[in-house]
Amino acid sequence: MITFQVELNGRALGTAGAEDLSVLTAIVSAVGKLGRNSAGAYEREHHYDIELRVGGLTSRAEGTPNEHLDWIERALKPGDVVTVRLVEAEAADVPTGSQPARTDGDYQKQYEELSSANRDKSDGR
Numbered sequence: 615m616i617t618f619q620v621e622l623n624g625r626a627l628g629t630a631g632a633e634d635l636s637v638l639t640a641i642v643s644a645v646g647k648l649g650r651n652s653a654g655a656y657e658r659e660h661h662y663d664i665e666l667r668v669g670g671l672t673s674r675a676e677g678t679p680n681e682h683l684d685w686i687e688r689a690l691k692p693g694d695v696v697t698v699r700l701v702e703a704e705a706a707d708v709p710t711g712s713q714p715a716r717t718d719g720d721y722q723k724q725y726e727e728l729s730s731a732n733r734d735k736s737d738g739r
Contacts, residue, residue, distance in 0.1 A: 615631050615632070615633050615635070615648045615703065615704075615706070616630030616635075616638060616699060616700065616701075616702060616732055617629050617630060617638075617701050617703045617706045618630045618631065618632060618665065618668060619639060619681030619698070619701050619732075620640060620666075620668055620686055620696070620697070620698055620699075620701040621640065621660075621695075621696070621697040621699075622626035622666070622688060622690075622694060622695070622696055622697075623659075623694055623695055623716065624695070624697075627688065628668075628685055628686055629701070629703065629705075629707050630668045630669070630670065630685035630686065630702065630704060630706055630707065630709075631670070631706035632670065632672065632683065632701060632709070634672045634674050635670045635672055635673065635683075636639055636671060636672065636673030637670050637671035637673075637703055638669075638670040638680075638697075639667075639668065639669055639670065640666070640667075640668045640698045641666070641667050641668075641691060642664070642665070642666050642670050642696055643664065643667070644663070644664045645658055645662060645663055645664075646659075646661055646662030647659060647660055647661060647662055648662055651710055659660065661665050663689070663692065664689065664690040664692075665687065665688060665689055666683070666687070666688045666690055666696055667684070667687050668685045669682060669683055669684045669693070670682070670683045670685075671683070671715060672715070676733055679715070679728075680712055680714075680715035681712045681713065681714060681715055682712065682713050682715055682719045683709040683711070683712050684709055684710055684711040684712065685707060685709055686710070687710075689702070696705075701733065702735075711718050
């Protein structure tokens, strides 16, 4: 299986992967006032947050619920070095968290609810 071996500043954080994944991600995000001319972001008008998240999405056989899996969530700071090594491996660390994946029906329900709310607003209800 494809895995991500993740290090922060030369220290191993873990190996992410599972035999039933269809998506595996390692994301570094910086949100907020990132530069002198930035107005910032909601609740981060005068500061910023930087984080590393490693997770995935399962793609299991019909009838078996899929999940979003989490392995790593860490705050970062300027100067940190994140290394993600792509490795074919027989094993990976157990995820630290999971939540049910949304189904197509969930998205359809959300679309219908938003459409109904928008109709109500335009009708003055």
